[in-house]
Amino acid sequence: MAFDKMELREVEVWDGNHAAAQAMRQAQIDVVAAYPITPSTPIVEGYAKFLADGYIEGEFVMVESEHAAMSGCIGAAAAGGRVATATSSQGFALMVETLYQASGMRLPIVLNVVNRALASPLNVNGDHSDMYLGRDSGWIQFDAYSPQEAYDLNLIAFKVAEDHDIRLPAMVNQDGFLTSHTAQGLKPLSDDDAYAFVGEFKPMNDMLDFEHPVTHGVQTEEDWHFEHKARQHNDLMTKVLPKIKEVFVDFEKLSGRKYNLVEKYNMDDADVCVVCMGSSVETAREVASEMRENGIKAGVVGIRVLRPFPFFEIIEALKDVKAVAALDRSSPNGAAGTLFNEIAGALFNTDSKTLLSGYIYGLGGRDLTKKHLVDLFNELQANVDAGKVTTKLQQFIGVRGPKLAYL
Numbered sequence: 001m002a003f004d005k006m007e008l009r010e011v012e013v014w015d016g017n018h019a020a021a022q023a024m025r026q027a028q029i030d031v032v033a034a035y036p037i038t039p040s041t042p043i044v045e046g047y048a049k050f051l052a053d054g055y056i057e058g059e060f061v062m063v064e065s066e067h068a069a070m071s072g073c074i075g076a077a078a079a080g081g082r083v084a085t086a087t088s089s090q091g092f093a094l095m096v097e098t099l100y101q102a103s104g105m106r107l108p109i110v111l112n113v114v115n116r117a118l119a120s121p122l123n124v125n126g127d128h129s130d131m132y133l134g135r136d137s138g139w140i141q142f143d144a145y146s147p148q149e150a151y152d153l154n155l156i157a158f159k160v161a162e163d164h165d166i167r168l169p170a171m172v173n174q175d176g177f178l179t180s181h182t183a184q185g186l187k188p189l190s191d192d193d194a195y196a197f198v199g200e201f202k203p204m205n206d207m208l209d210f211e212h213p214v215t216h217g218v219q220t221e222e223d224w225h226f227e228h229k230a231r232q233h234n235d236l237m238t239k240v241l242p243k244i245k246e247v248f249v250d251f252e253k254l255s256g257r258k259y260n261l262v263e264k265y266n267m268d269d270a271d272v273c274v275v276c277m278g279s280s281v282e283t284a285r286e287v288a289s290e291m292r293e294n295g296i297k298a299g300v301v302g303i304r305v306l307r308p309f310p311f312f313e314i315i316e317a318l319k320d321v322k323a324v325a326a327l328d329r330s331s332p333n334g335a336a337g338t339l340f341n342e343i344a345g346a347l348f349n350t351d352s353k354t355l356l357s358g359y360i361y362g363l364g365g366r367d368l369t370k371k372h373l374v375d376l377f378n379e380l381q382a383n384v385d386a387g388k389v390t391t392k393l394q395q396f397i398g399v400r401g402p403k404l405a406y407l
Contacts, residue, residue: 003028003054003055003056003057004053004054004055005055005191005192006025006055006191008188008190008191010187011185011186011187012185012186012187012188013183013184013185013186014147014151014183014184014186014188015042015147015179015180015181015182015183015184016114016144016146016147016150016174016175016179016180016181016182017039017040017041017042017043017046017114017180017181018042018046018147019147019148019150019151019154019186019188020043020046020086020112020150020151020154020172020174021042021043021044021045021046021047021050022046022151022188023150023151023152023154023155023194024043024046024047024084024110024154025046025047025050025055025056026155026189026191026194026195026198027082027084027154027155027158027194027195027198028056028057028058028082028195029047029056029058029082029083029084030058030059030076030081030082030083030201031058031059031060031061031072031073031076031081031082031083032044032047032048032058032059032060032061032073032083032084032085033061033063033068033069033070033071033072033073033076033083033085034047034060034061034062034063034069034085034086034087035062035063035064035065035066035068035069035087035091037066037087037088037089037090037091038088038116038124038176039088039114039116039124039126039176039177039180039181040086040087040088040091040112040113040114040116040176040180041086042180043086043112043114044060044085044086047060047084048060059076061076065094066087066090066091066092066094066095067094067095067097067098069085069087069091069095070085070095070098070099070102070109070111071098071101073085073102073107073109073111074098074101074102074105074107074109077102077107077108077109078105078107078206078207078216079206079207079208080203080206080207080208080209081201081203082158082162082201083107083108083109083110084109084110084111084112084158085109085111085112086111086112086113086114087111087112087113087114088113088114088115088116088130088176089115089116089117089118089119089124089129089130089176090118090119092113092130092133092134093118093130093133095111096133096134096137099134099137099138099139099169100137100138101217102139102169103137103138103139103168103169103232104138104217104228104229104232105216105217106167106168106205106232107167107169108158108161108162108166108167108168108169108170109161109169109170110154110157110158110161110169110170110171110172111139111169111170111171111172112150112154112171112172112174113130113131113134113171113172113173113174114126114174114175114176114179114180115127115128115129115130115131115173115174115175115176115278116129116130116176117129117363117364117365118130118133121364123364123365124176125176125177125364125365126175126176126177126178126179126180126278126329126362126365127329127330127362127363127364127365128173128277128278128328128329128330129330129331131143131171131173131277131306131330132330132338134171135306135307135338138168138169138232138233138236139168139169139170139171139307140157140160140161140166140168140169140170140171140236140240140244140305140307140308141170141171141173141305141306141307142156142157142170142171142172142173142304142305142306143173143174143277143278143302143303143304143305143306144172144173144174144179144278145179145277145278145279145281145282145302146179146184146186146279146282147174147179147182147183147184147186148184148186148187148257149174149259150172150174150179150180151186151188152251152255152257152259153172153259154172155189155194155197155198155251156244156247156248156251156259157170157171157172158170158198159197159198159199159247159250160240160243160244160247162198162199162201162202163243164202164204165239165243166235166239166240166243167204168232168235168236168240173277173278173306174278175278175279176365177365178278178279178365179278179279187255187257189254189255193254197250197251197254236307236308237308240308241261241305241308241310244261244305245261248260259304260304260313261304261305261310261313262301262302262303262304262305262310262313262314262317263281263301263302263303263304264299264300264301264302264317265281265285265288265299265300265301265302266285266288266289266292266297266298266299266300267299267300267301267317267321269297270297270298270299270320270321271296271297271298271321271322271323271381271384272296272297272298272299272321272322272323272324272325272377272380272381272383272384273288273298273299273300273301273318273321273323273324273325273380274288274300274301274324274325274326274327274373274376274377274380275300275301275302275303275314275318275324275325275326275327275339275343276300276301276302276303276327276329276339277302277303277306277327277329277339278329280327280329280361280362280368281300281302283368283370283373284300284327284373285300286370287370287373287374287377288300288377290370290374291374291377296377296378296381298377298380299321301314301317301318303339309342309346311342311345311346312346314342314343314346314347315346315347315350315352318343318346318347318352318354319350319352321354322353322354322355322383322384323354323355323356323357323380323381323383323384323389324343324354324355324356324357324380325357325358325359325376325379325380326339326340326343326356326357326358326359327339327359327361327397328340328358328359328360328361329360329361329362329363330360330363331360331363332360332394336358336393336394337358337359337360337394339358340356340357340358340394343356344356355380355383355384355388355389356389356393357380357383357389357391357392357393357394357395358393358394358395359376359394359395359396359397360394360395360396360397361396361397361398362397362398366398366399367398368397368398369398372397372398376397379391
């Protein structure tokens with residue numbers, strides 16, 4: 001390949017956006033079709049800069065909308081290229097129609113979603129509204145808690161998605177601004193090691209293979225549509241999680257960094273715990289350790305893979321916990337939060353006597369403070385002591401005005 005390699009230090013100081021762009025450079029993306037939107041713009045800008053500076057042998061396609069961006073990615077992936085892009089919030093919402101096209105065609109596109117609130121009201125800061133919007137679109141969904149993880153999970157996403165037994169698109173989520181614009185020290189792989197890990201792209205059913213003509217995006221109606229979607233769902237549920245576990249092991253051997261479908265902290269003897277995602281996991285871990293010094297056996301469970309949802313790993317993580325708080329960073333708009341629902345569904349047919357409550361927090365970038373989490377762990381301990389949920393099943397954390405609680 002006619003491109004330059006970049007000399008990287010053992011420890012680089014990158015924010016989450018730059019980390020994702022560097023991973024895309026090292027994977028040698030063939031095509032990025034993109035339309036800028038805050039706070040994800042630096043990812044595709046970074047790719048374009050690397051391309052202009054001779055570090056990538058690929059194409060950058062500037063389009064007129066996020067719908068067109070994913071449409072361009074779909075065309076490039078169907079033609080047989082390694083493809084990626086990035087978006088946030090309203091841009092993600094505009095992509096939703098095409099997300100189902102990509103997964104239905106089994107195209108291994110990688111999409112960086114820098115999580116941001118959905119309007120209205122207009123807001124450019126981070127919550128998980130866009131992440132949750134795509135949960136049923138047939139994409140694999142990873143969640144990064146830090147810039148290091150945004151970098152690592154991009155490389156992992158390519159390796160999982162492009163495996164010929166999987167062939168499904170993947171999203172890598174990171175919190176807008178809290179991760180995307182926060183610079184931290186991280187340890188990158190060398191260009192050679194990163195590319196060797198991801199592997200050379202091997203097309204499958206590509207439209208430019210004229211010796212083996214294929215059709216993408218066919219119309220099936222009632223005769224075959226059900227079978228197609230059932231197979232796609234079955235593969236997500238039975239093939240993807242084992243493949244992710246396998247790739248996690250390979251990545252640990254290479255980097256020394258270990259990932260799990262569900263990340264557990266202080267959970268061996270925990271009586272109470274919170275389940276959360278994104279940058280909140282690191283804050284919750286710190287508070288849980290402090291609560292233990294005060295006699296409360298607190299733990300944290302972080303969701304690393306949102307789709308396919310790791311039901312059995314959640315059951316195992318929570319089987320001995322007495323009280324659990326599911327933290328959802330998105331407005332449920334008339335329902336219980338997504339994590340609350342998923343956890344409740346996982347535990348329902350088990351012997352678990354866990355007291356489960358739901359909390360909505362951090363909407364539009366509102367800070368989740370240590371004080372909020374201290375109060376939350378104390379509330380969970382009060383539930384344990386009382387033997388029941390002592391408050392409403394769903395509450396809001398940190399909202400101004402009268403305390404809001406439902407259910």
